[in-house]
Amino acid sequence: MTDWAGRTAAEIAAAVREGRATPREVVAAHLARIERLDARVGAFRAVRSRAALAEADEVAARGDLGTLPLAGVPVAVKDNLAVRGEALRNGSAATPDTPAGADHATVARLRAAGAVVVGLTNVPELCVFGTTDGVHGTARNPWDRTRSAGGSSGGSAAAVAAGMVPLALGNDGMGSLRIPAANCGLVTIKPGHGVVPAGIGHGDWFGLSENGPLATTVEDLRLALAVLADTVPPPRREPGGLRVAVSTRSPLAGVTVARPYGDAVRAVAALLMREGHVVRRADPPYPASLGTTALTHWSAGTAVDARGLDPRLLARRTRVHAAIGRRFAPSVGTSRARQRLRARLAPFFAEYDVLLTPALARRSPLAGPWHERGWLRNVAANSGYSPFTPPWNLTGWPAMALPSGTLPSGAPAAVQLVGRPGSEGVLLEVAERIEALRPWRRTAPLG
Numbered sequence: 255m256t257d258w259a260g261r262t263a264a265e266i267a268a269a270v271r272e273g274r275a276t277p278r279e280v281v282a283a284h285l286a287r288i289e290r291l292d293a294r295v296g297a298f299r300a301v302r303s304r305a306a307l308a309e310a311d312e313v314a315a316r317g318d319l320g321t322l323p324l325a326g327v328p329v330a331v332k333d334n335l336a337v338r339g340e341a342l343r344n345g346s347a348a349t350p351d352t353p354a355g356a357d358h359a360t361v362a363r364l365r366a367a368g369a370v371v372v373g374l375t376n377v378p379e380l381c382v383f384g385t386t387d388g389v390h391g392t393a394r395n396p397w398d399r400t401r402s403a404g405g406s407s408g409g410s411a412a413a414v415a416a417g418m419v420p421l422a423l424g425n426d427g428m429g430s431l432r433i434p435a436a437n438c439g440l441v442t443i444k445p446g447h448g449v450v451p452a453g454i455g456h457g458d459w460f461g462l463s464e465n466g467p468l469a470t471t472v473e474d475l476r477l478a479l480a481v482l483a484d485t486v487p488p489p490r491r492e493p494g495g496l497r498v499a500v501s502t503r504s505p506l507a508g509v510t511v512a513r514p515y516g517d518a519v520r521a522v523a524a525l526l527m528r529e530g531h532v533v534r535r536a537d538p539p540y541p542a543s544l545g546t547t548a549l550t551h552w553s554a555g556t557a558v559d560a561r562g563l564d565p566r567l568l569a570r571r572t573r574v575h576a577a578i579g580r581r582f583a584p585s586v587g588t589s590r591a592r593q594r595l596r597a598r599l600a601p602f603f604a605e606y607d608v609l610l611t612p613a614l615a616r617r618s619p620l621a622g623p624w625h626e627r628g629w630l631r632n633v634a635a636n637s638g639y640s641p642f643t644p645p646w647n648l649t650g651w652p653a654m655a656l657p658s659g660t661l662p663s664g665a666p667a668a669v670q671l672v673g674r675p676g677s678e679g680v681l682l683e684v685a686e687r688i689e690a691l692r693p694w695r696r697t698a699p700l701g
Contacts, residue, residue, distance in 0.1 A: 259287040260417040260697055263327045263474040267368065270326035271319065277310035277326030281370050284328040288372065288418045291700055294399060297413035299333050299390045300340060301373040309370045322368030323481055329364055330413045330422040332406075333374040333390075334381050334454060335465070337361055344455075344559075345377040345406075347389045348567035359451040360423055360465045360482050367481045372419060375409030378625065379572045380455070380559050381425070382406065382552075384433050384636040385624040388569065394621045395437050396698035397665035402618045404434035404640075407468065411438040414468050417697040421478050425454050427463035428552050429643025432655040432670060435468055436613035439657045439666035439694060441475045441685060442468045446675050447650035450482045459555030460586050462647040470696040472656070472686040479678065496684070498526050499536040499606040504615060506545050506641040515612035518658035518667040523610060525691055526684070538602050538609065540645065545637070547591045548644040553579030554586040574629035596649050603651075603674040608684060611642050613655040613668035642670055652678045656685050657694040666694065 258266055258280040269275040285303050292298050306328070313319065313326055331337050334344045336354035338361075343349045357365065365371065376393045378386050386393035386408025393408035395401045396416040403412040407424025411434030414422045424431050426444040435442035444464050454463040467478035480487040500523045502516050527533040541547075556572065557579030565573055603609070616639045624632055646653040652673050659667040671681045 257283055259283040261420065262471050263324060263420040263469065264477060266327050266420060267323060267325045271322065275326065277313040277370060278307060280326045281306050281310040281328050281372060284372055284419055291416050291418060294394070294700070295396050295412050295416050296391045296393045297375055297409045297416065297418060298330070298373045299343060299376045299409065302340065302371060305339065306370050306372045313368050313370060316368070319368070323477060324364065325368035327369045327421060328372045328419045329369045330373050330375050330410055330419045331361055331371055332410050332422070332424045333377050334425070335361060335423060337371055337374060340374060343390060344381065345379040345388045345390060346563070346568065348563040359453060363481055363484060364423065369421070375413055375422065377407070377409060378405045379569050380556055381427065381430060382556050382572055382575055383624065383632050384429070384640050385619055386434070387621070387623060388625045392621055395618060395665060396700055397439060398663045400620060401437070401665070402621045404437040404618050406430040408434045410468050411435055411440055414438070414440055414470060415698050416700055420470065421474060422468045423465065424468055425463050425465045426647065427454070427459045427555065428548065428647055429640050431466050431468065432613055432643050432653065433640045435655045436668035437618045437665070439698070440468050440470060441472055441654065441656045442466060443475060443479060443654040443678060443681065444646065444652065445479065445483065445678055446652040449678060455555070455559040456561065457555070457558050460551055461650065462551055462555060472682060472689050476682050496531045496607040496680070497605065498523070498531050498533045498608045498610055499538070499602070500533060500610045501535070501537045502612060503537045504641045505540040505645050506637060507542070509615050509638060509641045511612050512616040514659060514661050514667045515614055515616065518669050519610060519612050521692070522658050522669050522688060525688060526610070529687065536606065538599055541595065541598060543591070544595070544645060547595065547648060550582040551586055551648065554583040555579065557583050569625040571625060571627065571629045571632045592648050595645070599649060607673065607677070607680065609672040611670045611672070613642060613670040615639050615641055617661055617663070617665065646672050651675055652681055654681050654685060656688060658688070658692065
């Protein structure tokens with residue numbers, strides 16, 4: 255019997271459509287892998303074993319099974335997006351344990367495409383920080399379990415990297431898809447504003463947050479993005495002649511980049527140059543105020559999401575973050591800081607088609623109870639290892655992370671690709687070519 259766990263979403267869907275596999279056997283194989291491995295990884299807050307098998311049978315009975323793009327594909331959903339019949343806990347003890355009455359729009363699109371939701375994944379409380387740990391569990395990097403999977407889509411990334419699902423749904427407010435993807439050796443894309451339905455928390459962190467997929471191949475990422483955006487995947491073409499800017503300078507002053515992440519950028523830059531692209535060293539004109547703008551929006555979004563929750567049940571770092579954000583929420587809602595940032599960076603992206611940067615400045619912090627530590631210590635840890643992601647939430651422009659090279663521990667390093675509005679297809683094409691020329695190992699060697 256074929257073990258479908260660890261196969262790509264494209265492979266699974268093709269096998270189910272062609273009758274070489276049933277949705278039940280595919281889902282059962284992944285549930286068995288979750289049962290065997292997740293105690294070591296901590297990816298899931300809840301596993302839907304019975305419900306997932308029943309839903310797999312429903313997919314098998316669909317009259318349109320032969321046309322479903324994600325036929326029988328097991329998926330995991332970040333625990334800040336509603337899944338019908340399951341509680342949405344958002345990583346907190348302060349949220350109600352009440353089953354959701356309906357799916358989030360993105361979950362509904364995945365299910366309509368034939369996917370089966372096998373579980374909800376761990377997140378840091380209210381999805382605020384870049385390490386995934388809290389009252390519902392700690393998500394570890396499957397490549398190096400001494401380290402955090404990152405956050406806030408850490409559970410989703412850990413589930414995919416461990417081969418427990420081929421695809422997972424997450425979202426990105428300050429890098430929350432790209433950070434854990436970079437830690438865990440995955441590909442992901444934060445789509446530009448409006449490409450995929452948002453509806454995250456109470457206001458999408460003032461428009462910073464976008465939903466997106468996590469995958470092990472660019473082909474799977476392209477497939478999942480098309481489902482989430484409710485579009486036909488764009489035709490593949492050779493994106494030759496692109497103007498690529500290469501920058502290893504941190505957007506936040508004083509943050510240095512560890513050598514493996516700089517080396518990863520230089521290796522990809524050399525590859526793109528050999529492919530015929532015009533590659534130049536050029537730093538975006540990040541303003542000195544970028545850190546302040548990011549902090550005010552980040553904390554204000556948390557303040558809105560924390561409204562109505564019992565503060566006694568929130569972790570200390572969350573309470574402090576929300577309290578700071580309450581001061582900024584009124585002004586952030588009408589702030590022109592993001593408009594000024596877009597205006598400042600737009601000429602750079604008129605000159606260059608793609609920006610290549612490190613995805614992270616250094617590896618993720620050690621896995622542990624970061625939710626029990628102070629606010630300043632958490633902010634310092636987050637800012638010190640993930641300064642490259644927030645600017646593109648503030649602009650609302652597409653950005654993606656993909657593996658490149660390795661760290662001394664053997665875990666993957668990663669790079670980030672950024673484009674102007676509407677360039678998701680270009681970024682995917684560049685990433686697909688990088689994958690073809692510099693392939694990565696798809697899942698962690700957990701046995």
